[in-house]
Amino acid sequence: MFELKKYTVFIVTLLLGLLFTLASISLYYWQAIDSARGRWQQSQDQLIAHFRTQLILAQSDLQLIQAAFIAQNQLSPEQFSQLQLQSQSRKISTGVLAMGFVRPVSADFLRQYIEQNRSDTRFATEFYSVFDVASPQQKEALQIVDMLSPLNSTTAQWLGFNLAHDAALKRALERAKSNGQPWMSDGFTASLVRTESLVIYLPIYRSLFNPSTPALRASNYLGSAIVLLPSKPFFAGLERLAGAAGLAFRVVDQGLIDAVGRTKAAAKIRYTSSQFKPEVSESWSLVPQNVLGRQWRFEFQPIVSAISLQQMQFMTWLAVLGLVFSLLLASLLQRRTRMPQPAMDDNVDKQSLRLTPELPTRTLLEAVSDPLILRDARGQITYANAVAELRLAQHDRSLLGSIDAVFDAAELGRLSMPQQLMVSHIDRDEQMRQYELMLKPLRDDRLQWIGTVMQARDISASSATIKSLREQVERLSMMVDISNDWFWEQDREGRFTAVSGGFFTDLDINPALFIGKCRWELGQGGLSAAQWAAHRAVLASQQAYRDFEYQTELNQQSLYLSVSGRPVFDHNGEFIGYRGVGRNVTAIRLAQAALLAEQQRAQATLASIVDGVVTTDLNGRIYYLNPVASALLGWEPEMAQGQYLSSVYQTIDTKTRLPLAGLAALALQNSTPGQSARRSILLNKLGLHFYIEESAARIRDEAHGTLGAVLVFRDISNWQDEEARVFGF
Numbered sequence: 001m002f003e004l005k006k007y008t009v010f011i012v013t014l015l016l017g018l019l020f021t022l023a024s025i026s027l028y029y030w031q032a033i034d035s036a037r038g039r040w041q042q043s044q045d046q047l048i049a050h051f052r053t054q055l056i057l058a059q060s061d062l063q064l065i066q067a068a069f070i071a072q073n074q075l076s077p078e079q080f081s082q083l084q085l086q087s088q089s090r091k092i093s094t095g096v097l098a099m100g101f102v103r104p105v106s107a108d109f110l111r112q113y114i115e116q117n118r119s120d121t122r123f124a125t126e127f128y129s130v131f132d133v134a135s136p137q138q139k140e141a142l143q144i145v146d147m148l149s150p151l152n153s154t155t156a157q158w159l160g161f162n163l164a165h166d167a168a169l170k171r172a173l174e175r176a177k178s179n180g181q182p183w184m185s186d187g188f189t190a191s192l193v194r195t196e197s198l199v200i201y202l203p204i205y206r207s208l209f210n211p212s213t214p215a216l217r218a219s220n221y222l223g224s225a226i227v228l229l230p231s232k233p234f235f236a237g238l239e240r241l242a243g244a245a246g247l248a249f250r251v252v253d254q255g256l257i258d259a260v261g262r263t264k265a266a267a268k269i270r271y272t273s274s275q276f277k278p279e280v281s282e283s284w285s286l287v288p289q290n291v292l293g294r295q296w297r298f299e300f301q302p303i304v305s306a307i308s309l310q311q312m313q314f315m316t317w318l319a320v321l322g323l324v325f326s327l328l329l330a331s332l333l334q335r336r337t338r339m340p341q342p343a344m345d346d347n348v349d350k351q352s353l354r355l356t357p358e359l360p361t362r363t364l365l366e367a368v369s370d371p372l373i374l375r376d377a378r379g380q381i382t383y384a385n386a387v388a389e390l391r392l393a394q395h396d397r398s399l400l401g402s403i404d405a406v407f408d409a410a411e412l413g414r415l416s417m418p419q420q421l422m423v424s425h426i427d428r429d430e431q432m433r434q435y436e437l438m439l440k441p442l443r444d445d446r447l448q449w450i451g452t453v454m455q456a457r458d459i460s461a462s463s464a465t466i467k468s469l470r471e472q473v474e475r476l477s478m479m480v481d482i483s484n485d486w487f488w489e490q491d492r493e494g495r496f497t498a499v500s501g502g503f504f505t506d507l508d509i510n511p512a513l514f515i516g517k518c519r520w521e522l523g524q525g526g527l528s529a530a531q532w533a534a535h536r537a538v539l540a541s542q543q544a545y546r547d548f549e550y551q552t553e554l555n556q557q558s559l560y561l562s563v564s565g566r567p568v569f570d571h572n573g574e575f576i577g578y579r580g581v582g583r584n585v586t587a588i589r590l591a592q593a594a595l596l597a598e599q600q601r602a603q604a605t606l607a608s609i610v611d612g613v614v615t616t617d618l619n620g621r622i623y624y625l626n627p628v629a630s631a632l633l634g635w636e637p638e639m640a641q642g643q644y645l646s647s648v649y650q651t652i653d654t655k656t657r658l659p660l661a662g663l664a665a666l667a668l669q670n671s672t673p674g675q676s677a678r679r680s681i682l683l684n685k686l687g688l689h690f691y692i693e694e695s696a697a698r699i700r701d702e703a704h705g706t707l708g709a710v711l712v713f714r715d716i717s718n719w720q721d722e723e724a725r726v727f728g729f
Contacts, residue, residue: 007334009334009337010330010333013326013333017322017323017326017327017329018322018326021319021322022322028314039246040246040247043242043247044247044298044300047249047298048286048298052289058200059200059202059292061084061227062182062202062225062227065099065101067659068652068657068659069204070206071657071659073206073222075101077120077122077123077124077147078123081147081150082658083658095233095235095236096228097154097155097229097230098148098151098227099148099149100146100147100158101147101223101224101225102146102163102225103146104141104221105142106141107136113144114133117160127151128159131160133162134165136162136164142164143170144160145158145159145161145163145226169186171186172185172186173224175293176203176293177221178214178217178218180212182200182202182293183200183201183292183293185199187231195230196232197231198229198230199226199227199228200229202224202226204221208687210687231271235271239271242300243273243275246304247300247302248275248277248302249273250272250276250278250298250299251272251298251299252267252296253269253295253296254267254288254295254296255268255295256295257290257293257294257295267297275301277301284300286299365385366385368387369387370458371385371392372385372456373392373399373406373456374442374452374454375411375453376451377451381401382400382451384398384400390428391427392425394428407423407435407437407456408437410439411439414441415440418438418440420436420437420438420439421439422435422436422459423435423437435456436459438454438457440454485501485581485582486501486581487501490577490578492576494539495517497515497577498515499511499515501582507584508555509554519535519563523551523552526550527551539578544564544567546564547562549561549563559586560584560585562583564581565578565579606624606626609626611712611714612628612631612713613628613710614649614664615711616708616711617707618706619644620646620664620665620668621643621645622642622643622645622648624637625641629713632690632692633685635685646662650682651680651681651694652680652681653680654680654681657681660680662696662711663678663694664696664709664710665709666696667697677695679692679693679694680692691715691717691719695711697710
């Protein structure tokens with residue numbers, strides 16, 4: 001037990017070092033875990049957004065088909081195929097198999113309908129010449145896939161397929177037809193396809209009507225536009241993105257949005273990525289997503305460790321270094337506790353140090369890192385440690401026996417009290433160093449002076465630091481003097497105690513105007529009493545503040561000042577005032593006022609012209625539309641801003657009634673100049689249409705960079721009617 005107590009310092013130090021190392025590793029570990037979870041959560045949100053975006057793009061393509069059929073109820077397969085060349089979802093997502101049109105056909109006219117399609121040889125003869133529909137088992141209305149795009153050997157299997165033959169497809173179709181909204185079917189697997197597929201419907205009516213009732217929708221029902229989505233290819237794109245993010249997932253279809261009594265057993269797994277492990281209970285389920293009439297749930301699992309190999313290696317090295325450092329520190333402290341203190345720390349007397357080289361304490365004296373020199377009563381050096389010999393001795397002789405002063409003549413005097421000196425010295429290596437000398441008298445048992453001990457501490461590094469700090473203070477003072485900003489200090493009552501900076505010189509302002517006054521005593525500053533009260537409440541609560549602006553009159557000049565400050569506390573934690581910086585923001589505020597006035601004049605000009613004006617950014621999102629454009633489009637400006645122009649502004653050809661590509665989009669794509677102006681028919685939000693003239697151009701900055709596009713159009717319906725009356729067309 002006695003032997004164990006001898007190593008108490010070693011054991012305690014080692015345990016404390018290990019605990020500190022363990023705490024450091026644990027902190028780093030949990031920070032790495034939190035960082036990984038944050039990345040996974042961000043990746044999950046991006047995958048869900050990608051899933052919704054693909055379905056929204058498919059829905060926008062269905063709306064394009066809907067607009068074309070409303071403008072021209074009878075589209076040929078060739079026109080339908082050309083229409084799909086503008087599809088956005090097929091350009092972005094490889095999961096879309098095809099887009100088509102489903103036509104309701106009575107069983108009584110089925111044979112006539114088949115012969116009509118076979119006899120049409122204008123488009124895709126190799127597929128329509130063998131057009132056929134399976135005979136229904138009972139007399140009921142058929143929902144036949146009439147047109148498809150693209151039409152090839154794979155998609156042609158759907159041509160002539162009766163969607164009413166499958167209960168799930170029929171239910172979704174009837175739901176879309178009765179609600180007048182896009183709807184997604186349940187999973188469908190038939191003999192003509194090898195994998196499960198999803199079908200999105202959008203009902204098409206012969207015309208737009210408002211208000212819409214079930215009876216009107218039923219009587220005007222023309223058919224439905226559809227998108228065919230094979231489940232596996234559709235979700236495979238998400239799996240690639242998830243794999244790159246280190247995640248596996250499973251998609252669960254929880255049924256219709258308005259389903260009653262939804263249970264876990266009724267949910268269907270639509271897709272499971274290859275690395276997803278259902279038996280693992282730690283899966284993250286996101287909030288259910290309601291899309292196109294169905295509710296989806298995504299379950300994610302990480303497939304990579306939250307801690308990377310590099311982080312594991314770092315923690316291993318941290319543990320090793322912590323252990324080594326703990327052992328070294330424990331050994332040094334243990335050795336120090338067992339080492340007797342040198343007698344010269346406080347006093348050196350004749351009993352502990354006989355001024356002879358044969359002393360037991362020689363080893364301890366040699367371990368001192370500073371030069372150490374002992375002189376007897378005659379001033380002769382009787383001992384100099386290795387550091388003193390290395391730095392201070394001459395090249396040709398030792399310090400021992402010398403009676404000359406090494407640093408200062410005070411070394412040779414008879415000291416009664418310890419003395420401290422600051423000296424410079426050129427050492428043996430010809431380097432100039434700064435030393436702090438500590439001279440102490442040596443006394444015997446009768447307190448008689450018998451010599452002197454001198455310790456020289458090298459303070460060159462600290463002297464250089466002090467010199468550097470002085471230079472930095474001088475440099476900072478110079479920068480303050482030439483700065484446009486100004487610096488200030490306040491006492492605990494909020495009164496200025498010091499101000500400085502080039503601001504006062506540039507504006508010829510006497511800084512003494514501020515001293516001894518509070519900020520609110522220099523004028524109201526264009527602020528209300530409530531604003532000043534709020535500022536004083538911040539000061540009373542001793543909180544930092546930034547960019548507090550007020551107006552003041554100095555030397556008959558109206559200035560706008562912005563100040564920021566932080567509370568200052570003394571070494572006891574007592575609040576002593578504020579210290580901060582001020583800026584002259586007059587030029588900025590005057591420029592902002594001029595810019596606002598110019599912007600208001602421009603908006604007033606646009607609001608007064610008779611043409612409709614719409615501006616967009618580089619992505620085609622609406623930035624501004626004037627009142628005329630708002631009236632023609634049937635959109636309120638607040639609702640239209642931020643929307644894609646293609647979803648608000650739709651035009652069709654005056655002759656073919658087919659949708660036209662947007663001029664603003666063509667202008668942004670640097671299209672040919674021939675398409676910069678044209679006549680067309682505008683379909684607005686309320687179901688009205690107008691004959692218009694439209695033109696578009698790019699908006700450029702001073703460097704000729706593209707900022708967006710501007711679209712200008714005017715209603716020429718009255719001119720069109722007049723031309724028809726005069727010229728007969």
